[in-house]
Amino acid sequence: MIKKFRIFLNPIEGQEKWLNEKSAEGLRLSKVGRFFYEFEQCKNNQYQYAVDYIGNNSNTQRKEYESFLDDVGINYFEKPLNIGQFSFGKVRYRPYANKGGKLATSWGMINRELLILEKECNGKPFNIYSNVEDKIQALKERRKPHIYLFILFLLMGGYFTFAERSMLDVAYMNSQTNSFSNSDVLSLLLGVMGIITIVRMVQLSLSIKTLKEMVDIQE
Amino acid sequence: MKDKIQETPLTETALLILLAMYKPNHGYGVMQFVEEKTKGRVVFGPGTLYGAINNLEKKKWITLHAVIEGERKKEYVITDLGKEQVKAELERIQEVYKIGMEITRLGE
Numbered sequence: 001m002i003k004k005f006r007i008f009l010n011p012i013e014g015q016e017k018w019l020n021e022k023s024a025e026g027l028r029l030s031k032v033g034r035f036f037y038e039f040e041q042c043k044n045n046q047y048q049y050a051v052d053y054i055g056n057n058s059n060t061q062r063k064e065y066e067s068f069l070d071d072v073g074i075n076y077f078e079k080p081l082n083i084g085q086f087s088f089g090k091v092r093y094r095p096y097a098n099k100g101g102k103l104a105t106s107w108g109m110i111n112r113e114l115l116i117l118e119k120e121c122n123g124k125p126f127n128i129y130s131n132v133e134d135k136i137q138a139l140k141e142r143r144k145p146h147i148y149l150f151i152l153f154l155l156m157g158g159y160f161t162f163a164e165r166s167m168l169d170v171a172y173m174n175s176q177t178n179s180f181s182n183s184d185v186l187s188l189l190l191g192v193m194g195i196i197t198i199v200r201m202v203q204l205s206l207s208i209k210t211l212k213e214m215v216d217i218q219e
Numbered sequence: 220m221k222d223k224i225q226e227t228p229l230t231e232t233a234l235l236i237l238l239a240m241y242k243p244n245h246g247y248g249v250m251q252f253v254e255e256k257t258k259g260r261v262v263f264g265p266g267t268l269y270g271a272i273n274n275l276e277k278k279k280w281i282t283l284h285a286v287i288e289g290e291r292k293k294e295y296v297i298t299d300l301g302k303e304q305v306k307a308e309l310e311r312i313q314e315v316y317k318i319g320m321e322i323t324r325l326g327e
Contacts, residue, residue: 052266067309068269108312117265122229132262138266 002027002039009196011081012051013115019049019116032077032116047118049127055081055113056141056206062112074119120160132218136211139204153194160187193217229308232271234259236281241298243284246272280304286318 004022008014019029022037024045031038056061069076119126129135231239239252246268253261263271272295277280280301284294297305319325 065269067291068246068272069265070268072250072265072268073247074265093236124262127262127264128266130262130267133230134267134270137270152312 001030004037004039005035006037007035010200012053015114015116016049016051023047023049023121029116029118032079033095034080045121048121050117050126051127052115052117053081053113053138053142055135056114056144064135068115073141074117076118077116078112079114079116092100102117132211136215137206139208139211141207143201146197146204146205149197150194150201150206153190155195156190158188158195160190221283229273229304231261232263232267233275234305234308235286236268236271236275237297237301240281240295240301243294245287245292245294247292275301 006015006018008018021037022029023042025040026042026044028039028047028048029044029049030040057065058186064200117126120147129138235253235257236249239316244252244256249268249272250263253263272281276301277296278282279298281295282298284296286293
């Protein structure tokens with residue numbers, strides 16, 4: 001058993017590419033954690049992988065999709081993705097999800113936002129969506145949490161800019177010796193996360209635009 | 220709307236699924252049917268096939284026939300409404316095909 005630690009900036013395409021590279025080296029996924037992956041040895045390129053975003057689904061929808069995958073002979077691993085959700089104890093609120101999926105509970109949709117799909121390699125690319133319209137729809141679903149996060153960051157940014165900055169310093173710790181104030185560090189952190197979110201949002205929008213140009217001539 | 224015959228062309232995905240369900244069929248069976256009949260030209264992605272089956276069921280063009288192997292396999296079969304859609308689509312394809320042959324003179 002081989003254990004690997006990995007975090008992805010691009011959890012869909014990035015993770016997909018990495019897993020297929022591992023498969024080319026003769027490694028088959030056996031277990032998935034939040035940041036850890038366990039592999040077993042197998043023949044080079046015996047399996048191929050694709051990553052599906054299902055964070056917009058309700059728990060019932062997820063279960064139905066999973067039994068469908070069982071039927072068509074595709075293996076799957078559930079994987080958490082932490083983006084754009086509020087936690088209240090064991091319940092998470094996802095404003096961008098479909099009907100029935102907005103409130104995610106710990107035994108249902110939480111930590112199951114991604115599905116890693118695995119099937120035996122047949123020499124053809126493993127596409128979860130095989131027509132352009134479905135590809136566009138899938139990208140739109142993935143863009144939703146980014147749009148929502150972007151708005152959230154705007155609001156928070158506004159709050160930190162206009163609210164009394166001293167309140168934050170008191171709330172955390174008194175850092176006279178620190179050259180940065182706590183609110184500066186926090187703003188910087190929010191800023192970086194905000195930029196990543198915007199970049200991903202723009203990337204997704206560009207992909208959607210490219211696909212839309214194809215839709216009139218190709219299915 | 221529900222009982223009306225679709226005036227716009229069906230997607231190839233929808234047409235092939237409907238054809239695969241003239242006999243009761245489940246997800247894996249549809250995938251195999253399509254790959255075999257198109258000699259590997261069309262390979263459905265699981266997300267696409269799943270979404271299309273759900274949409275066809277919502278439109279009542281197919282209906283749930285049986286659930287087997289402990290809810291794992293859902294078998295669907297085409298409805299009369301679905302068959303009407305297929306007929307209309309084949310007529311449309313024939314019309315386009317005729318125009319194509321007439322203009323390109325490939326049939327001569």
